Amino acid sequence: MIQAFISSQRAAATVIAFILTYFLAVTLGRFFKRRAGVPLGFFSQIFCLTLAFYAAITVYGVHADWRNHLGAALVLLSPAFIVAFVNHFLWDLYFEKKRQTPIPHILREIFALIVFLITLLLVLSFGYHAEAQLKGLLAGSGIAAIILGFAGQNLFGGIIAGIQLQISRPFRVGDWLQVGERFAEVMEINWRSTRLRTNDGIYLDIPNNEIVRQTIVNLHYPTQVHAMRVRVGIDYKTPPNRVKDALMRATKNAELVLKDPPPKIFLVDFADHAVIYEIKFYMGNHAAINEVNDAIRTNVWYELKRQQITIPFPIRTLHLERRPRDRGGEDQEQAREILRGEPLFQCLGDEQLDALLQHSRLNHFGRGERLIEEGAEGDSMFVLLRGSANVSVAKNGAALSVGTLHSGDCFGEMSLLTGERRTATVRAAADCYVLEISKPVMGEVIRQSPECLNQLSELLAKRKMETEGIIKDAHLAQNEAAKQREYSATFLRRLRTFFEL
Secondary structure, eight states: OHHHHHHHHHHHHHHHHHHHHHHHHHHHHHHHHHTSOOOOOHHHHHHHHHHHHHHHHHHHTOOOHHHHHHHHHHHHHTHHHHHHHIIIIIIIIIIIIISOOOOOHHHHHHHHHHHHHHHHHHHHHHHSTTOHHHHHHHHHHHHHHHHHHHHTHHHHHHHHHHHHHHHHOSOOTTOEEEETTEEEEEEEEOSSEEEEEETTSOEEEEEHHHHTTSOOEETTSSOSOEEEEEEEEEOTTSOHHHHHHHHHHHHHTSTTOOSSSOOEEEEEEEOSSSEEEEEEEEESOGGGHHHHHHHHHHHHHHHHHHTTOOOOOOTTSOOOOOOOOOOHHHHHHHHHHHHHTSGGGTTSOHHHHHHHHHTSEEEEEOTTOEEEOTTOOOOEEEEEEESOEEEEEEETTEEEEEEEEOTTOEEOHHHHHHOOOOSSEEEESSOEEEEEEEHHHHHHHHHHOTTHHHHHHHHHHHHHHHHHTOOOOGGGHHHHHHHHHHHHHHHHHHHHHHTTO
16 A cells, blocks of 8 residues: 555656656746747757656656666757857857858858767767777767868868958958959858959959968958059169159049049169159059059150150160151141241241240140149140140039130140249140240240230230120220220230240
8 A cells, every 4th residue: 555655656756747847948948939039949849858758757766778868869959959059149149240240051050060979979978888889880980070071171171261251351342352463352252262353354262261371461451542553664864853753743643543642753773774663652442453554654654755754675675766757847837837827926037936946845745634734833835736635624623614625726825925823724635746835935035026025915915805805895995995005014014024024
């Protein structure tokens, strides 16, 4: 009777242990699932049932061998909880939400596999250490793990390097990098490799474990503004300061070169056949590097040509050149015809006009270059022999186009005769060939023909009155004449002062 009572109590305790354990395990799982958002799936239910059953047989006092197997199964089900908590708190909350670093799914799966394998090895080592067969299995699994480790070395190395790149974020999609000798834009960063695209549209797929071993130069960090350099060799006979001024003008006039920070010019080497200068300039998006280099080098050629600065041939090269037919006479004849039709020069005789042309310079300007700039100081005028140019003035912070110059047009005469600042910007629409008449040349001609001063002052006064829009009505003729005399006298004084007569 007593034995039956004890058995019934043990059975009741077993049932109560099963129910309480299952209820507590399920309640705890629902708490983490609803409050913390931990996704616990099918394996959590199996784990709760297994745990409750194990607690029940422990209370009942079962000591059979299959109880150890049940405990091993319980331990093998526990990695599901570890993986769920790591996925939620580490991968999702910390990396993806806080660090904005996406974690590849394959990494999550590999982590889950490693946790399960470690748990399995622990169960086999401590729960079944007496079984010789299992010892052989452990030895075989160790050998297999070593083989798999060697086989997947590059794969796992790429994954680990990809994680390192995602965490440290040395570059992002859209950045331009210098990897070795190549410049390329980052198109994609995945768990295995980084995809880049060069300026030529060539795609590079570099494994992450290789790219992390190189020095990564990010041209777009922390901003897109970065410096690049172009080298030019110049003749030894030219003074360095003159070369630097010419290279600075050419660089500043190049499209896409940033004004701030300003360009810099360095003398970097005395080579065998030339003095080497380096142009340091700043640009924005590196995708335009070819266009920027082309614009700088093109402007350098034209500027050095105008300044009669030579880019020498290597001294080890024998350079034979036949001189082309001299077109200087044709150019001067064309300029003479243009100036003969210009009212400013009608007071000059043939000898004075020939002297003016003989001592004036012929210059080349490339497409897009500024011949003169609004607001700049000037003491020369230009005769456009070949090409075309656009004329613009600044208005409300924008350039307003006011006309186009063609072959045969003259411009800049007010700066030549009075030293006034340039009133407009003239930019070459195509390659231009111009004759530039400077103040010293014009001053010498005027000294030989002082009678031209009165005619020039009257002509400048007339142009000023036309610019101001003075009406030439009959009843205002007297005022107009007085204004004409006043302006003529003013310009005559300015001409004498400017040319120091």
